[in-house]
Amino acid sequence: MGKGRKPCCDKAGVKRGPWSQAEDFKLISFIQKHGHNNWRALPKLAGLARCGKSCRLRWVNYLRPDLKRGNFTLQEEEAIIKLHQTLGNKWSKIASHFPGRTDNEIKNVWNTHLKKRLKVKKTNEKNAPSSSSSTCNDLASANTTSPNDAVLDGTNETIINDTIEYSSSSSSSYNSLSDHLMMTNMNPSIIENIDDRNKDEMSTYPTKNIENSLDELIEIPFEPNLDLWDLLHGDNEVQFQNVDTQMSNNDKKDDNTSKEVGESWWWLVYLENELGLDHLSDGSTQLQSTNVTSKNDLFSYNSS
DNA sequence: AATGCTCGCAACCGCTGCTAA
DNA sequence: TTTAGCAGCGGTTGCGAGCAT
Structure with a gap:
């Protein structure tokens, strides 16, 4: 084998694709009882026909108890944009600033929403160079649920803290x-x-x-x-x-x-x-x- | 109602980084 | 120092849902 590692598991006999609820239950139940010290060994112990990698992904991105699901708030989106400016595509690092959010989730929201929105913004700025509107204005106009404008002028840290506060108070x-x-x-x-x-x-x-x-x-x-x-x-x-x-x-x-x-x-x-x-x-x-x-x-x- | 298109998201794949032996 | 094995990361894809025609 050349670069990279050998496959994490023998693909024969390993189920792929969407998880069934029975599988979810098995995984949750096992981790609740035994934790996840060894992802590679977990599927066999839990009675799952999945590879450890798939189990880990399912847990981390979907089943983990501390996940905060639902739409991103305006402030969260703004914070992601700012963090992306400094960190680039380091999704896990960006995600570490958002308790309950996963890197996959942030990556998805960037690729599906924020990237496009920034593109539109840049186009608009080219067409109207005198405008001094900030990103948040564009975001605000695009997000009808935005209640809090006060946090948008702060540093990244401030924004993130306020984002969390806002999230708490808004739901x-x-x-x-x-x-x-x-x-x-x-x-x-x-x-x-x-x-x-x-x-x-x-x-x-x-x-x-x-x-x-x-x-x-x-x-x-x-x-x-x-x-x-x-x-x-x-x-x-x-x-x-x-x-x-x-x-x-x-x-x-x-x-x-x-x-x-x-x-x-x-x-x-x-x-x-x-x-x-x-x-x-x-x-x-x-x-x-x-x-x-x-x-x-x-x-x-x-x-x- | 049927079909085609677009979008969003869960999941996969290939790779890197870390660590223990 | 090297090697092997693991968790984790980031790019990409496949598919279902929703919308437009």
């Missing part, structure tokens, strides 16, 4: 949830991820408040076909349909329940790892070894 539900989790000592990573994964769907999916005292703070993704809280209140058993089925992307395309099932995954992982529930091979989960039978119990359980 009340899920950041409040993080705050709450800090207070309740609940495992924030899992719930944060549940919440972030769902914040884009919040507008289209009905949400459910958990506790009366937290009604204005917390929104939990609620599934039309499955009520987790009924599970906790009810007969202590629920069928997570398709949990153990290897649902391909093509299958998902024609399966309207996939989204709902997907959201339940996070609860499934949470219930399994945090509350000591058993995940049964037939795709069902039973409440065992815990006194959790209600929303309040769930919170008090985690606070204790």
Whole structure:
């Protein structure tokens, strides 16, 4: 072999392409329990027909609990532009300034949005050289959700700090949830991820408040076909349909329940790892070894 | 309704850098 | 110092979704 390294894995028998929810579950569940000290060995240990590299990528770019998903704010975009001016295409270095953002995400947003926008800006400046408008003005005009102009004159650091502050203040539900989790000592990573994964769907999916005292703070993704809280209140058993089925992307395309099932995954992982529930091979989960039978119990359980 | 086009993003590939032996 | 093996990085691609015709 010439330059470069040998392939990270034997490609024969290794699955490629989009991840199924069953695979996601296996990966999350394994990492929650054992961490990821050795990506190369992980797939075999976790029972995944993937190469370690693919597992790592999936985890880092999509499943990692501390990921902050959703659209970039104007300030984030502005900060990316400024950082790119100094760092170039060092996406991981740029990403290190944005907690919860991945290098892949930033790379994508640069390639799909910011690069074009800067090009347009340069063209506009050529056509109107007397204009002293800054990049942020162009960005502001292009981004209808921009509320905060004050931060745009600062240094990179200032912008980034303000970006984080702005992000926190502008997305009340899920950041409040993080705050709450800090207070309740609940495992924030899992719930944060549940919440972030769902914040884009919040507008289209009905949400459910958990506790009366937290009604204005917390929104939990609620599934039309499955009520987790009924599970906790009810007969202590629920069928997570398709949990153990290897649902391909093509299958998902024609399966309207996939989204709902997907959201339940996070609860499934949470219930399994945090509350000591058993995940049964037939795709069902039973409440065992815990006194959790209600929303309040769930919170008090985690606070204790 | 059908078709074609564009866009966005998840995932892959090839490579580099680091580290331990 | 060399070598091998690993994680991580950056460029690129494939595909699904949305939009226009």
